[in-house]
Every structure is written in C-alpha cells, then in structure tokens.
Amino acid sequence: MRKRSLAREFALQVLYQVDITHDTPDVSFEKFWQNFEKEISDEIKNFTEDLVKGVIQNLKSIDEKISGYATNWELSRMAVVDRNILRLGSYELLWRADIPPKVSINEAVELAKKYSGMQAGKFVNGILDKIKSEKSV
Numbered sequence: 001m002r003k004r005s006l007a008r009e010f011a012l013q014v015l016y017q018v019d020i021t022h023d024t025p026d027v028s029f030e031k032f033w034q035n036f037e038k039e040i041s042d043e044i045k046n047f048t049e050d051l052v053k054g055v056i057q058n059l060k061s062i063d064e065k066i067s068g069y070a071t072n073w074e075l076s077r078m079a080v081v082d083r084n085i086l087r088l089g090s091y092e093l094l095w096r097a098d099i100p101p102k103v104s105i106n107e108a109v110e111l112a113k114k115y116s117g118m119q120a121g122k123f124v125n126g127i128l129d130k131i132k133s134e135k136s137v
Contacts, residue, residue, distance in 0.1 A: 001126065007047035008088065008107050010040075012115065014052045015084040025049075025056050062090045069130045081115045089128045095137060101132045119123045 017028045029049060033040065040101070055062065066086050069077050075083060090100050091109030105128045112120040 003041070003044050003049060005107060005110075007044045008111065009114075010044070010048040011055075011088055012081070012084055012111055014048065015055060016054070016080055016089060018052075018134055019080050019084060025052050028052075051088060055087050055117065058091060058095060059087070062087050062094070065090055065094070065131055066127060069127050079116060079120070081113065081122050085111050085116070085120075085124055086127055089124065090131055092130040093128060093131050099137075105129060105132065130133065 014025065014028050014032050017023065017027055017032065021028065023031075029052070033045070051132055057127050063075055066083075066084045070086075071077070078086075086109050088111075092104035092107075096104070105125060108128055109121045112124040
C-alpha cells in the first residue's frame with residue numbers, strides 16, 4: 001500500500017476514534033500509535049496527523065459543506081465511518097492544493113468501499129464530486 005493511502009487509512013481511524021470517544025486528537029493519536037508493534041515512518045505519521053488536524057480545525061466549515069450537498073441526509077444520522085470519509089475527502093479538496101482533486105476523491109471512494117460498502121462508495125463519490133465542482137467554479 002502506498003504511504004499516503006496508508007496515512008489516509010490511519011487518519012480515518014483516528015477521526016473515527018475522535019468522533020466516537022470525543023477525545024482530543026492528541027489523546028487519540030497517543031492511543032492510536034501505541035497499537036503498532038512495528039515502527040511507522042515519520043512521513044506516514046506526519047501526513048496522518050496533518051490530515052486529522054486539518055479536518056478538526058476546519059470541522060464546522062466541512063460539516064456545513066457536506067450537509068449542503070447531502071440532500072435528505074443529516075450529518076448526525078450518517079454512518080460514523082461515512083461521515084469521516086466525507087470529512088477527510090472534503091478537507092483535501094478544499095484546503096490541500098498539493099493534492100489533485102481526482103486523487104482525493106478516488107482515495108475517499110476506496111476507503112468507503114473498504115470500510116463501509118459499495119453504496120457508500122457511490123454516496124461519497126457523489127458528494128465529493130459536487131464539492132469539487134463548486135470549488136472549481
């Protein structure tokens with residue numbers, strides 16, 4: 001697995017943990033990194049932490065954006081994993097100019113397929129594509 005893909009997977013897991021436990025990102029990271037027997041490279045850790053902290057810092061704006069496009073869906077009623085995949089993808093689309101939009105969407109869809117299901121992949125793709133389209137207007 002590519003380093004950034006692995007970091008996104010880790011970021012999703014930490015965001016999920018923060019969402020469920022309401023711990024701070026720092027507490028969640030401390031617990032999360034303790035679970036690994038082998039050493040995780042600083043490059044992966046740094047990208048993971050950048051993504052999580054970026055999502056948390058922009059959470060209100062991200063949630064408003066997602067809510068605006070998730071017609072007939074309340075953010076609080078979405079599956080926790082789907083909600084956090086959308087948050088991660090939205091953050092990349094809106095605040096990470098160093099990541100091509102196509103990459104952000106494809107990575108989010110793959111996370112949805114892996115951790116949620118095929119329908120979630122379509123749902124995530126639809127919402128993120130709308131956010132991408134609005135941004136490029």
